[in-house]
Amino acid sequence: MGYTVAIAGATGAVGVEMIKVLEAHKFPIDELRLLASPRSAGKTMRYDGREITVQVLDEDSFTGVDYALFSAGSGITKQFAGACVKAGAVLIDNSSAFRMDDNVPLVVPEVNPDDAFGHQGIIANPNCTTIIMLTVLNPLHRAWGLQRIHAATYQAASGAGQAAMDELAEGTRAYLDGKPFTPQVLPYPYAFNMFAHNSPWMDDEGYCEEELKMRNESRKMLHDDALRVHSTCIRVPVLRTHAEALNVSFRDAPSLKQAYALLADAPGVRVHEDRAANRWPMPTDVSGGEEVVVGRIRVDPTLDNTLDMWVVGDQLLKGAALNAVQIAELLAAQQ
Amino acid sequence: MGYTVAIAGATGAVGVEMIKVLEAHKFPIDELRLLASPRSAGKTMRYDGREITVQVLDEDSFTGVDYALFSAGSGITKQFAGACVKAGAVLIDNSSAFRMDDNVPLVVPEVNPDDAFGHQGIIANPNCTTIIMLTVLNPLHRAWGLQRIHAATYQAASGAGQAAMDELAEGTRAYLDGKPFTPQVLPYPYAFNMFAHNSPWMDDEGYCEEELKMRNESRKMLHDDALRVHSTCIRVPVLRTHAEALNVSFRDAPSLKQAYALLADAPGVRVHEDRAANRWPMPTDVSGGEEVVVGRIRVDPTLDNTLDMWVVGDQLLKGAALNAVQIAELLAAQQ
Numbered sequence: 001m002g003y004t005v006a007i008a009g010a011t012g013a014v015g016v017e018m019i020k021v022l023e024a025h026k027f028p029i030d031e032l033r034l035l036a037s038p039r040s041a042g043k044t045m046r047y048d049g050r051e052i053t054v055q056v057l058d059e060d061s062f063t064g065v066d067y068a069l070f071s072a073g074s075g076i077t078k079q080f081a082g083a084c085v086k087a088g089a090v091l092i093d094n095s096s097a098f099r100m101d102d103n104v105p106l107v108v109p110e111v112n113p114d115d116a117f118g119h120q121g122i123i124a125n126p127n128c129t130t131i132i133m134l135t136v137l138n139p140l141h142r143a144w145g146l147q148r149i150h151a152a153t154y155q156a157a158s159g160a161g162q163a164a165m166d167e168l169a170e171g172t173r174a175y176l177d178g179k180p181f182t183p184q185v186l187p188y189p190y191a192f193n194m195f196a197h198n199s200p201w202m203d204d205e206g207y208c209e210e211e212l213k214m215r216n217e218s219r220k221m222l223h224d225d226a227l228r229v230h231s232t233c234i235r236v237p238v239l240r241t242h243a244e245a246l247n248v249s250f251r252d253a254p255s256l257k258q259a260y261a262l263l264a265d266a267p268g269v270r271v272h273e274d275r276a277a278n279r280w281p282m283p284t285d286v287s288g289g290e291e292v293v294v295g296r297i298r299v300d301p302t303l304d305n306t307l308d309m310w311v312v313g314d315q316l317l318k319g320a321a322l323n324a325v326q327i328a329e330l331l332a333a334q335q
Numbered sequence: 336m337g338y339t340v341a342i343a344g345a346t347g348a349v350g351v352e353m354i355k356v357l358e359a360h361k362f363p364i365d366e367l368r369l370l371a372s373p374r375s376a377g378k379t380m381r382y383d384g385r386e387i388t389v390q391v392l393d394e395d396s397f398t399g400v401d402y403a404l405f406s407a408g409s410g411i412t413k414q415f416a417g418a419c420v421k422a423g424a425v426l427i428d429n430s431s432a433f434r435m436d437d438n439v440p441l442v443v444p445e446v447n448p449d450d451a452f453g454h455q456g457i458i459a460n461p462n463c464t465t466i467i468m469l470t471v472l473n474p475l476h477r478a479w480g481l482q483r484i485h486a487a488t489y490q491a492a493s494g495a496g497q498a499a500m501d502e503l504a505e506g507t508r509a510y511l512d513g514k515p516f517t518p519q520v521l522p523y524p525y526a527f528n529m530f531a532h533n534s535p536w537m538d539d540e541g542y543c544e545e546e547l548k549m550r551n552e553s554r555k556m557l558h559d560d561a562l563r564v565h566s567t568c569i570r571v572p573v574l575r576t577h578a579e580a581l582n583v584s585f586r587d588a589p590s591l592k593q594a595y596a597l598l599a600d601a602p603g604v605r606v607h608e609d610r611a612a613n614r615w616p617m618p619t620d621v622s623g624g625e626e627v628v629v630g631r632i633r634v635d636p637t638l639d640n641t642l643d644m645w646v647v648g649d650q651l652l653k654g655a656a657l658n659a660v661q662i663a664e665l666l667a668a669q670q
Contacts, residue, residue: 148637152487152580154529154571168527169511176508192503192574193619194489196631196645201613206633208613228637232580232645236489236571239527245487245567247582278536278543284528296531298541302483302563310531310567 128319
């Protein structure tokens with residue numbers, strides 16, 4: 001006996017990965033309902049050897065649905081959340097629509113699984129950068145108590161969707177061919193270039209929205225409003241894998257050896273490095289993989305109780321689609 | 336009455352830029368001697384409307400030379416430094432051969448010009464990442480006293496030479512065409528990928544050589560062996576412009592407004608941002624330009640007396656060729 005699962009935004013970069021993860025994980029599904037805008041409706045997509053026709057997302061889409069995975073943007077989510085919850089489905093949302101709502105748990109299953117069970121119909125998937133960061137930092141936090149995170153990010157095109165990935169590829173080809181190219185999706189030329197994250201700039205805070213998400217969502221998931229988080233979010237010309245240079249200060253003195261041991265045992269995390277060979281995590285190690293990869297863990301001798309590490313994760317998987325499916329799996333396992 | 340200037344490594348990526356900078360700056364030159372390995376000898380290069388034939392670099396290359404700009408790698412520099420100095424030329428070296436030698440000044444003209452005049456025949460050009468960083472940080476250091484620098488770098492292919500730039504372009508084209516590509520110059524695939532800086536890993540220090548250069552060279556130039564510098568150096572798929580996310584703690588409390596004012600007046604620095612438009616420095620603003628560009632200066636509320644900024648500079652120019660020519664200009668102006 002399986003579930004009825006809906007995916008809203010099924011044809012987007014994250015929606016496509018949600019279908020793949022549900023299939024790879026053999027999530028028990030009786031019916032998979034693929035929902036999208038009228039523009040994409042009628043298209044067929046493959047799931048588990050079958051062709052499924054994409055339907056128009058509307059108020060009636062959720063009858064009989066157990067889990068509705070949304071990756072359709074904040075506006076669409078807000079528009080259809082009421083109908084979804086009223087129909088009795090649990091809405092697991094990849095957008096930022098409800099993340100900071102006090103009535104909506106914000107969950108990374110490796111970090112704060114218990115929070116999921118207090119849901120009132122909606123559970124939010126955190127921002128990709130935050131998921132990747134906290135999946136790695138949580139076991140260290142449990143050991144020594146996180147006090148401050150300083151993050152410099154190296155973020156991929158995929159965070160801005162499939163169209164941004166296509167624009168990076170097409171703009172790069174144009175550059176190599178010496179042809180003009182005008183970006184349509186991202187605000188600046190992306191070929192062999194980089195720029196501060198294009199989310200809105202909050203001048204009173206001195207952060208862009210992406211950086212505030214890292215702070216506010218980390219505080220919410222770790223239940224610590226005093227957690228200090230400072231970040232610089234940069235888009236680099238990489239297709240689908242984020243990396244983060246993390247400098248992390250703890251209440252208690254951390255041990256480098258124990259950090260490696262904790263991370264070697266941490267769920268969803270893989271330590272991947274070869275010190276002798278000067279070999280550390282890279283996007284090509286991680287792209288298409290489920291684990292967040294960490295390495296190059298170092299004591300920072302310039303600040304008390306501080307470790308430094310290099311974290312790389314697939315933005316579309318653990319940063320989005322995988323985490324949403326894991327939340328559904330967490331709920332399903334308790335039923 | 337002009338000088339006789341030699342460029343050792345004239346056909347490399349930095350050598351080519353040295354020729355362009357000497358020409359653009361109208362450095363007073365009577366004779367420009369272009370030197371390279373036997374492989375490149377006989378080639379002609381243009382300077383100020385003339386064709387100059389590249390000669391083989393050897394022990395006799397420096398007769399009558401006033402300034403010898405070297406960008407030929409540490410080994411070649413060490414091999415020919417004796418002959419160069421003996422011939423009476425001032426050797427301005429872009430390699431790391433003599434940077435930490437107590438008898439060799441390490442100079443960024445905007446930072447520590449006075450050090451240059453104590454030379455004994457050799458002056459070293461600092462590491463590119465360090466030049467770009469200190470050009471921006473020096474005026475803030477003079478105001479408030481640098482205590483700690485935390486840097487995450489976004490480094491271009493050009494730091495590994497023209498061959499690495501070509502490899503990035505060719506590997507990227509192969510990726511876009513779905514064709515196999517085996518890197519020959521850099522250790523890992525570079526197309527839409529990134530990796531920790533490929534300089535040797537010093538396991539006892541927990542840093543790669545590039546990161547140690549940032550620490551040790553900064554200490555030497557600022558004459559402060561207690562300066563704390565911690566960095567993570569990453570190569571991103573950008574052709575010739577480095578960027579650095581700097582988090583900088585001072586002895587005295589810095590002011591954001593004054594930081595902008597100091598940097599607006601700082602030699603070699605350009606503040607380039609439009610807060611209202613969420614527009615910050617990018618490589619495309621800087622590539623081929625002489626100034627180091629800084630923006631996105633913020634107070635870091637998570638650490639005392641700390642500012643955060645985003646710095647972008649052309650690796651081949653201020654990071655290498657331009658700084659070397661500026662050192663020659665500094666000496667020439669005093670004669």
